[in-house]
Amino acid sequence: MIDKDRIPQHIAIIMDGNGRWAEARGLNRSRGHQAGAESVDKITSECARLGVKFLTLYTFSTENWNRPAAEVDAIMKLLLSNLVEETFMNNNVRLRIVGDRSRVSENVIQAVEEMEERTAQNDRMTLVLAFSYSSRWEITDAMRKIAARVKAGTLCPDDINEHTVAQELDSSFAPDPELIIRTGGEQRISNFLLWQSAYSELYFTPTFWPDFNEQSLHAAIEDYQHRERRFGKTSAQVNNL
Ligand code: FPP
Secondary structure, eight states, X not given: OOOGGXXXXXXXXXXXXXXXXXXXXXXXXXXXXXXXXXXXXXXHHHHHHHTOSEEEEEEEEGGGGGSOHHHHHHHHHHHHHHOOHHHHHHTTEEEEEESOGGGSOHHHHHHHHHHHHHTTXXXXXXXXXXXXXXXXXXXXXXXXXXXXXXXXXSSOGGGOOHHHHHHHSTTTTSOOOSEEEEOSSOOOOTTSSTTTTTTOEEEEOOSOGGGOOHHHHHHHHHHHHTSOOOTTSOHHHHTXX
């Protein structure tokens, strides 16, 4: 059973395994992404219901631009067809996108930004889609902004600290995720939230993303709730012994 009083504020998910899920069924990879979009719906509603405040989904990485054009196109179409205003409004969920918008086509960006605006007042949970995203891109972009402030004379290099960097990240509006889940069996971070995951608990499951359901989410949260988060301290210190 999960402890409802200790739900992570921010859960981030690497949604992996759509392609393998489809291939195992003799289906086109795009069908796997379609099934994956249904999991997105399920998990978003369940996180909002449980009281999670931020849910970040790794939807499309910078490296995913190298996939076959038909697959990229299918993912873009899925994103567009899943931006349903009614769903966000009914769940009181706010949408925000993080990533390199300059690479995304005009019609996709326009639809996304419209939905960000329309849902800006929703405050039950924020769904963050990491789209055309990579953490190295995000950190590099933050460095560029910091350099510009130094050049403009509004920031002194000696005053640059962790807070300065965190503040310039595209995802600076969200707290660091307490829990990062990766589905699909691989055990790596793949250029996702490298700065923000300094003290995140990592949870890996072999379940392919289209099979990841409410029960799987509960299992991940339960596992997280059994961890001791020490942030570099000793066990005695965190337990006030
Ligand atoms: C990783 O699986 C998944 C992706 C690259 C795309 C994720 C997209 C969706 C879940 C659908 C659209 C999203 C929204 C928000 C509606 P993979 O293709 O790398 O799987 P594999 O490792 O088995 O090949």
